[in-house]
Amino acid sequence: MTSTLAAPPQTRQVVVRAARNAFAGTPGRLRLAGIATVLACLVFGLFAFVAATTRANALANARADAAQLVRVQSIRTNLVFADANLTNAFLVGGLEPPSARAAYEQGIATASKTLADAANDSTADAKVLGNVNQVITRYTGLVESARANNRLGYPLGAAYLRQATNLLRSDALPPLAALGQTEQARVNHAYSDSAGATAWLIAGLVIALVVLLVTQVWLSVRTRRTFNPPLVIATALVLVIGIAVAGVLAWSQGKAKDTRGGAYFATLGLATARIDAFDAKSAESLALIARGQGQAYNASFDNLSANVSAVLDDAARRGGADEKAAQERFRDYLAVHARVRAADDGGHWDDAVKLATGQANTVFQNFSDASGTALDRRSAQLRRNLSSARSPLPAFAWIGLIAGVAAAIAAGLGVAPRLREYR
Amino acid sequence: MRRVILGVLAAAVLVAGCGAGSTPQLPRVAPSSSSPAPSSSAPPAPGCDDNIYKSRVASYAPGASWADSATVAKIKSRGVLRAGVAADNLLFGHRNPITGVIEGFDIDVVNEVAKAIFGTASGHVEYVVENFAQRIPDLQSGKVDIVADIMTINCARWGQIAFSTVYFQAGQQVLVRKNAPYKNIADLNGRKVCTAKGSTGNENVKSLYPQVRRVIVDNISDCMVLFQQGSVEGIVSDNTVLNGFAAQDPYAQIVGPKFTNEPYGLGFNKANVDFVRYVNALLAKWLDPKDGTWAAIYHKWLPGPLPNPPSTNFDRPLP
Numbered sequence: 001m002t003s004t005l006a007a008p009p010q011t012r013q014v015v016v017r018a019a020r021n022a023f024a025g026t027p028g029r030l031r032l033a034g035i036a037t038v039l040a041c042l043v044f045g046l047f048a049f050v051a052a053t054t055r056a057n058a059l060a061n062a063r064a065d066a067a068q069l070v071r072v073q074s075i076r077t078n079l080v081f082a083d084a085n086l087t088n089a090f091l092v093g094g095l096e097p098p099s100a101r102a103a104y105e106q107g108i109a110t111a112s113k114t115l116a117d118a119a120n121d122s123t124a125d126a127k128v129l130g131n132v133n134q135v136i137t138r139y140t141g142l143v144e145s146a147r148a149n150n151r152l153g154y155p156l157g158a159a160y161l162r163q164a165t166n167l168l169r170s171d172a173l174p175p176l177a178a179l180g181q182t183e184q185a186r187v188n189h190a191y192s193d194s195a196g197a198t199a200w201l202i203a204g205l206v207i208a209l210v211v212l213l214v215t216q217v218w219l220s221v222r223t224r225r226t227f228n229p230p231l232v233i234a235t236a237l238v239l240v241i242g243i244a245v246a247g248v249l250a251w252s253q254g255k256a257k258d259t260r261g262g263a264y265f266a267t268l269g270l271a272t273a274r275i276d277a278f279d280a281k282s283a284e285s286l287a288l289i290a291r292g293q294g295q296a297y298n299a300s301f302d303n304l305s306a307n308v309s310a311v312l313d314d315a316a317r318r319g320g321a322d323e324k325a326a327q328e329r330f331r332d333y334l335a336v337h338a339r340v341r342a343a344d345d346g347g348h349w350d351d352a353v354k355l356a357t358g359q360a361n362t363v364f365q366n367f368s369d370a371s372g373t374a375l376d377r378r379s380a381q382l383r384r385n386l387s388s389a390r391s392p393l394p395a396f397a398w399i400g401l402i403a404g405v406a407a408a409i410a411a412g413l414g415v416a417p418r419l420r421e422y423r
Numbered sequence: 424m425r426r427v428i429l430g431v432l433a434a435a436v437l438v439a440g441c442g443a444g445s446t447p448q449l450p451r452v453a454p455s456s457s458s459p460a461p462s463s464s465a466p467p468a469p470g471c472d473d474n475i476y477k478s479r480v481a482s483y484a485p486g487a488s489w490a491d492s493a494t495v496a497k498i499k500s501r502g503v504l505r506a507g508v509a510a511d512n513l514l515f516g517h518r519n520p521i522t523g524v525i526e527g528f529d530i531d532v533v534n535e536v537a538k539a540i541f542g543t544a545s546g547h548v549e550y551v552v553e554n555f556a557q558r559i560p561d562l563q564s565g566k567v568d569i570v571a572d573i574m575t576i577n578c579a580r581w582g583q584i585a586f587s588t589v590y591f592q593a594g595q596q597v598l599v600r601k602n603a604p605y606k607n608i609a610d611l612n613g614r615k616v617c618t619a620k621g622s623t624g625n626e627n628v629k630s631l632y633p634q635v636r637r638v639i640v641d642n643i644s645d646c647m648v649l650f651q652q653g654s655v656e657g658i659v660s661d662n663t664v665l666n667g668f669a670a671q672d673p674y675a676q677i678v679g680p681k682f683t684n685e686p687y688g689l690g691f692n693k694a695n696v697d698f699v700r701y702v703n704a705l706l707a708k709w710l711d712p713k714d715g716t717w718a719a720i721y722h723k724w725l726p727g728p729l730p731n732p733p734s735t736n737f738d739r740p741l742p
Contacts, residue, residue, distance in 0.1 A: 093520065093521065149520070150521075153520055156644060156671045157520050159642065159645055159647060162645070291550060292550065293554075
């Protein structure tokens with residue numbers, strides 16, 4: 001058994017002697033130098049390729065994860081939007097206004113469609129999204145029961161509405177919020193992968209340059225020829241392409257970083273602001289429906305609207321006209337909301353309801369439009385920026401690889417003639 | 424007509440009473456701000472025995488001084504009567520989904536009280552919608568002046584708040600599905616039955632039918648949602664509530680005899696004895712068949728022949 005695997009002692013000695021002869025003396029060292037330079041150039045090409053590809057993949061992941069994040073936030077937004085319209089319509093009494101019904105249906109339809117898209121795009125999220133889909137089905141079922149009872153003039157409809165709204169808040173929105181956190185973590189992860197790419201390139205560049213330079217110095221001492229043109233060409237190729245790839249990597253990293261602090265941050269902020277704002281609008285209606293027992297809803301409104309204001313103030317400071325418009329429209333709404341509360345707290349419930357289902361809806365719609373436009377622009381900008389940060393990278397990955405191979409050929413061509421001189 | 428004149432007279436006297444109340448030498452009933460700390464496990468009122476019906480339902484005499492009640496004067500100067508009511512109890516206190524207006528038997532009683540105080544109820548009642556568990560804390564904190572929300576009079580509650588004389592007689596029953604094999608609440612031993620937090624129904628099932636598995640919700644109408652979804656087999660509550668549920672669901676029926684007696688009273692802050700006496704004077708009049716107010720409200724909301732109105736009992740000694 002062992003004899004078949006291990007070489008016989010004689011053979012082993014022959015191989016070792018041949019190897020020692022091959023790398024012994026000046027020709028041997030020359031052979032070694034040739035192999036080292038060729039390998040070093042190939043390593044450079046490979047590492048440059050890996051570096052640019054890693055960065056490209058990481059940015060593609062960041063873009064996909066950011067897109068998924070925007071989708072998940074959009075599901076939440078549409079659900080709270082639908083719920084806000086539902087609760088507000090209920091406040092009116094009687095048959096709901098057709099516009100409110102249409103808005104509710106549109107919110108649910110958009111949420112369902114976005115949910116299906118998001119589940120298709122990410123198997124990791126599919127389970128959570130599947131559960132949320134079930135909750136939406138139960139929610140819409142309860143809403144229809146509420147409507148059916150309302151139409152018959154049964155106060156039981158209010159109980160169904162309360163159940164529906166509570167279900168949405170306990171079983172659909174929290175898992176979606178958690179999923180949003182997961183997606184944010186994935187985006188961060190993709191960014192740190194992207195930052196690691198430069199290390200590969202620098203490692204490859206240093207290895208190739210050190211081996212090439214040491215070989216050339218040794219050769220110039222040994223052969224009394226100061227320069228070996230092919231090796232000089234190989235060195236220049238490695239240096240120039242290495243710097244070029246490093247430059248592209250640095251540029252893309254800078255762009256990705258700017259995007260993170262800019263469009264990504266702004267998209268995230270606007271999406272959160274919209275979710276909280278719709279939720280606050282629901283709380284306004286629910287507080288009035290609760291009629292004298294709405295303290296919890298009012299407290300919730302205050303929290304949510306404070307979040308919205310903080311995010312919008314920050315966005316307006318950093319951002320452009322879109323964010324400023326959204327900020328102003330939200331202030332308009334808050335002014336009307338203050339009047340709703342003043343009327344209700346002053347014992348004028350009917351006036352409060354009239355305001356909440358009239359003027360408050362109008363100004364809130366303005367905010368919804370303004371913030372929606374801002375969000376669409378920002379998320380388009382996010383996609384564009386991440387795409388453009390990635391776009392030159394695949395080409396430069398191949399340029400790096402080809403340069404490495406070319407430098408390896410040049411190195412081989414540079415060392416081979418010197419070796420021939422010893423035959 | 425007679426009532427309107429009485430109301431105006433009462434108002435005139437009340438305004439005078441208010442002026443007198445500002446002079447320090449006249450001792451007055453403590454205002455609601457000095458009400459006892461809210462507590463859900465207060466000891467029952469001394470000398471009150473739930474097993475002796477008369478001792479349980481006795482309220483304060485509609486004394487001669489009812490007209491110059493400091494509490495009524497305060498409500499009058501505020502301009503609104505704050506009333507704790509239900510919005511999900513069809514027939515007694517519910518929000519009409521079509522008009523958005525809160526209406527029902529209890530609402531009409533509150534409106535009559537407001538009419539007596541202000542001359543008209545319109546614009547003078549602030550309805551505070553409550554679930555059962557919120558009724559006593561809201562009275563204790565002074566958030567509402569009066570509770571008209573199918574509230575059973577019992578000794579534990581007399582330890583926390585004050586009641587008017589009985590204005591309605593109800594009893595507890597159980598609601599089940601029409602094809603269900605249950606004939607009474609005892610048949611539901613081991614089954615899930617829904618009750619509301621802070622209700623006598625919940626207490627009664629706990630003590631009388633401990634083997635019934637209670638599912639406790641905040642709002643009694645949530646019970647009906649669970650019932651229609653098949654999560655519970657039955658609902659225990661007052662027949663006044665269950666009649667309202669049965670009217671909203673043709674597949675539900677009330678079975679078995681009334682297993683408790685639930686005398687309803689209007690609820691007040693314990694300290695507002697003057698207000699209780701004021702309202703007792705009104706109730707004594709309305710319950711009288713010759714006046715017809717109570718009978719009219721009954722016919723407006725409840726089907727069937729008019730029962731005898733509950734008899735008044737004003738034997739509770741003044742504190």
